[in-house]
Amino acid sequence: MKLKAGQRLQGMRELMGLTRDEFSDLLDIPWVRLRNVEQQKARMAEDEFAKIGQKFPEFMPWITYEGAIVVEDLRNSPEALCQLAAAKITAGQIPSGYFIHDKIK
Numbered sequence: 001m002k003l004k005a006g007q008r009l010q011g012m013r014e015l016m017g018l019t020r021d022e023f024s025d026l027l028d029i030p031w032v033r034l035r036n037v038e039q040q041k042a043r044m045a046e047d048e049f050a051k052i053g054q055k056f057p058e059f060m061p062w063i064t065y066e067g068a069i070v071v072e073d074l075r076n077s078p079e080a081l082c083q084l085a086a087a088k089i090t091a092g093q094i095p096s097g098y099f100i101h102d103k104i105k
Contacts, residue, residue: 003098005044006037008063009052011098013038015088016081026081027051058082068105 003011013023020038024031029048036042053060058074059082061067074086094100 003066004040005049005063006040006042007098008066009034009044010038011095011100012056012059012063012085014095014098015085015100017084017088018081027055055079056082062100062103066103069100069103070105 013020016023018026020034021031023029024034027034027048028051029037033042033048037044037048049060049064052063056077056079058077058079059069062069069089071086071089074082074089077083077086088094089100089104094104
């Protein structure tokens, strides 16, 4: 099933174990805007893709075109949340409903 970018963003947030509040602060995206994107009430804007790419470049293939999530890239990332995501993937703690397991390399 093809997911919208907002759905993939929500899956990424849940994989990292962050609340919407924490994630919106981290990315400097207003909470209401993030909620609207995740709930498919709004599309992600170019500047939002840029903010995600700057903070979490390892997730950009997944966010932009439902590409692969490379665990080794997450594990080697300087970003602690990417390392946490790698550990959760390795431990099988993957949120359901986002088809993330299909994209893990």
